[in-house]
Amino acid sequence: MNATADFLAILLTSLVPILAAAVGGMFAERARASNIALDGCMLVAALAAIVAGAKSGNPWIGVLVAVAAGAAYSAILAFAAFFLRCDLIIAGIAANLLATGVTLLVVQNVLDSPGTYSPTGVDLVPRVPLGPLADIPVLGRALDRQSALLYVTVVLAVVAAIVLNRTRFGVHVKAVGESDEAALAVGIKPILVRTVTILISGACAGVGGAYLSTSSVASFNSQLTGGLGFIAFAAVIFGRATPWGTVLASLLFAAATSLSIRLQGTDLGIQQLVHALPYVATVVALSVQAIGLTRRDRYDVSETTYVPAIIPKG
């Protein structure tokens, strides 16, 4: 019983960054503006959170700054895609690489630490004790003393579901995703909607980034995300960019992550292999989905266009 509860507790812990980023990514994906730079946004936001938290002494200011930083960083992506007219996917990959470089540069040069920045005396984001409710079997133990950002993320997911399915803005996002021409015809500006969704995805990824750097230990290095942003992006695709699908996919990948954390604690001698479990799970999930789709659309020649074609000119 306790083992289940502990597993659930780890699952919820690993859920926060994935779900937070995936919820935002869902908007962007829905508007056909795949934000593959979620990972970069998280990384930049994580650094912003820890620096702001250390300077101000208040973790919530850190979280707010992280959200702003995530949005600002994704603005670079939007700028590149819509002003510089880069291809969105390539720009996203570039933005991820840029995030590693920028955070390394800031940590090494501005913050003067060799690679891992761990300031002392930073207040962590508070954990919420459940009080008497902690005595509820399983759930009480799993939920007791979870980070406050878990609740923020859950609220975020609910709000995102409502916004996407029940508001004018959500309809606009879906309209832009379905057809630019139709959206234009009724007076929606596709570029504007896409920019907003990219900013939203950056801001949500910011919450995940803040969680990574300021929830359990206050430290940062440029490998902090470990591909979580890409796992979140995969969760969006696996969940077909629907609110429920995204939540369930995030839960699945979080389960794989927590299983990997659990197994690393045991003495199997294959810790490094177990560490790869979330990535394997992501690949397996994507391939199962793709195989299913291919079976269904067996006689369809239209290719997916995630992939732009680059050609040398002249």
Added chain:
Amino acid sequence: MTNQLTGSENEAGTPRAGSWMTATARRVVPLGLRQSLIAIVLGLAICFVVILLVASDPLAAFDSFIVGTFRSTYSFGSMIAIATVLVLTALAAAVSFRSGAFNIGTEGQLVLGGLVAAVTAQHLGVTGLVGQAVALVAAAVAGALWITIPAILRVRYRTNEILTTLMFNYIAADLALYLVNSYFRDETSGAVETPPLDQSMWLERILPPSAANVGVVLVIVIVTAMWVLFDRTRTGRRMEASGMQPAFAEYLGIRSHRYLFCSLLGSGALAGLAGGVAILGITHAYVSGFSPQYGFLGITVALIGRLRPVGILLAAFLYSTLMTGATAMQSTTDVPFALVFVLQGVLILLITSQRTGGKA
């Protein structure tokens, strides 16, 4: 949708379900020479601004960054050694890009290729040129094998290969760590590395104190071969056609899937080979973290070189000049090596921008 024809060669199709995720035509990103040049100049300008912001002595830092490579034979040799690896990873990226797929997993293929090369060289029993050749081939095979799963998924099931190859990077890192720790680790060393290779397995050095090695000859041969393949053979043209317009290629009688699959395997093999060259030529043992992101840097180099073999050769030398310059800069001033990674991201954005290229 439910007709019972067998075989996967399609005649006509209905739009795929969930059409907001799919569209009909590839977005084409042309790379012009002017774009590349403007991007390099702008990228260096941005670097200069960054250096102005962070350095205490900006001019000295910028000076080291640009011309630091040419200050000593040693750094010049390191530049050649790094360029050797970069050309191979860039060619790996170029092969996949030109055939219409994104192999972002060159880093993982490179790491495993390097590990396989180190282990083969260690346990082969054959030394000299033959041994080196076998180790390099083994590295290439390892790289190709590592991309097989994403390639099959991409070709048969249209899985998003950006995500799968990227995930395989992380898996490769874990796998390499596990293999080295459990089987191949040098017990006398504190670091995660394999025992140093016998000197007879080292690629011959051409500028003795530095790491520059005969790998550069191999690279020039491969560049020539790739140029012939891309620009002078039917296969290269078909490869590109099947990348850009798969359906059109099928109507021409080109098995586009087969070309895509083979190009992806070739891309993986080149990346694996790059790992082998880095191990046999530079580090002489598999050292965990031996690659300063050669795989990702290869993507940048491929784009600067406009996906053309000769362009890639020039771009690789340019970029590795900046990399060794950055190493010099890191040791003499307070600007860290990470500037290279900033430049990398900025360059990709600028090069693929359709605005810097101007009209046609």
